[in-house]
Amino acid sequence: QPEHELLDIGIAVFDPNVPETYDEQIEALIQPEIRRAEANYMPYFAKNLLQSTGNWGAVRVVPRVTHAVDVSVSGKILHSDGESMEVELTVSDATGNVWFSKRYEALASKYAYSEGIPPDVDPFQTVYKNLADDMLEYRKNLSPEDIHAIRATAEMKFAQDFAPDAFADHIEEDAAGDFVLRRLPAEDDPMLARVRQVREREYLFIDTLDEYFETYQRDMYPSYQNWRRATYEEAIALKELKLQS
Numbered sequence: 001q002p003e004h005e006l007l008d009i010g011i012a013v014f015d016p017n018v019p020e021t022y023d024e025q026i027e028a029l030i031q032p033e034i035r036r037a038e039a040n041y042m043p044y045f046a047k048n049l050l051q052s053t054g055n056w057g058a059v060r061v062v063p064r065v066t067h068a069v070d071v072s073v074s075g076k077i078l079h080s081d082g083e084s085m086e087v088e089l090t091v092s093d094a095t096g097n098v099w100f101s102k103r104y105e106a107l108a109s110k111y112a113y114s115e116g117i118p119p120d121v122d123p124f125q126t127v128y129k130n131l132a133d134d135m136l137e138y139r140k141n142l143s144p145e146d147i148h149a150i151r152a153t154a155e156m157k158f159a160q161d162f163a164p165d166a167f168a169d170h171i172e173e174d175a176a177g178d179f180v181l182r183r184l185p186a187e188d189d190p191m192l193a194r195v196r197q198v199r200e201r202e203y204l205f206i207d208t209l210d211e212y213f214e215t216y217q218r219d220m221y222p223s224y225q226n227w228r229r230a231t232y233e234e235a236i237a238l239k240e241l242k243l244q245s
Helices: 022-027 032-053 125-139 144-162 190-244
Strands: 009-012 059-062 071-080 084-093 098-107 171-173 179-181
Touching: 009 032, 032 059, 032 071, 032 125, 032 190, 059 190, 071 098, 084 125, 084 144, 098 125, 144 171, 144 179, 144 190
Parallel strands: 009 059, 009 071
Antiparallel strands: 071 084, 084 098, 171 179
């Protein structure tokens, strides 16, 4: 694809979906600290897989949804242990158009925790692969004009955040919650040049955060893999006990 048609993606830290009360946590077999750690861990795996496809521009993990990117991915963890994972993922673009919102689930193989498995291969790799496939399938139906509108809207939304008076009438939100591009500033507009400089600094800041997420994922991997291995065996044993009962 031409470089000007590559969409930048921001994957926000997932919603850990931890119940408020202790009893609910016990009933759902949720350990809050681990679930919150997973909410930071999983987006980085999704980012790596999307980036490896070469179908997109820059793919970054962000603390929250931001106007600095063209397409946003947000997620909620519905279930996670060593045996199975289920997440709800939503993909939308800068115009407010929701590409899709789907539940993804996968079961781990008993060989997923064997010695020698590379750290860049997740036991639930299917979830991230299916997300990448669905995003590409939607992207194929977008025309060059659609891509231009998404990228221009993202830039104008970012501009409105920093200079609302100068860019107030460039885009507006309709009754359906979609953002409609009304006009664009001239390419030599000095205010636009300043906004683009700020946006570049925002990218540098996000890239720095992305490096922290990478370090976090790398440091967490050994102990998290051990926890998954243990909970895989526990989940299988629990199923056998339920069948016996």
